[in-house]
Amino acid sequence: MAKHFYPGVLYPADADGLFGVFVPNVNVMASGSSADEALADAAEILQEYCDNLADKGEVPEPPAQIGDIELDGGQIVMLPVLMPAEQARLNIMMDATLVKRIDAVAPNRSAFLSAAARAHLALMRAEMTEQGRAAKSSRKRARLAEA
Structure with missing residues (x-):
């Protein structure tokens, strides 16, 4: 499997103490009680998304362009995902x-x-x-x- 990186946006803790990570390619928000936990949750969601596409014989869209992502107080992070390479x-x-x-x-x-x-x-x-x-x-x- 080949490792690719997709951008996400890490947001600081909210009033409940939860950090958030928005993943544009999947249009989902992951969260966790720490930044590391939120990042791990986001990476897992992205990996499952790509795995599901691979199981159907489909290829995920290319990573979102960083310049096209609205930060809204967050910061860009790169999330790793393993893509099927060869059988x-x-x-x-x-x-x-x-x-x-x-x-x-x-x-x-x-x-x-x-x-x-x-x-x-x-x-x-x-x-x-x-x-x-x-x-x-x-x-x-x-x-x-x-x-």
Whole structure:
């Protein structure tokens, strides 16, 4: 996969303490309790968008031109996204019944397995993010208890 960068706009924390990142190519606003969290959320949304297009055999539009983006008090950030480059041929072993079940619902086994792998990776990323948030919250509670 080749790494590309798409622009976003990082906004400072609002009254609720949430940072925001607007992603023009996807027309979506991501948020988080820190700038890093908002950036990670925006990058994940952008990656899922590009992955979904790739699963359909479509190519995402080129990155928005920085000069065309209204900042409205924010600052430009660049969000990484991995684009499919070339296909890799795999020789794998799998339960025959599972293969038959896949073939019964999917016209293209490779596309199905690629989409399933992307979905599972997104789930794992979400779980790791949630674990990181829980650990951060736990450390914060511990510091407050010590005070």
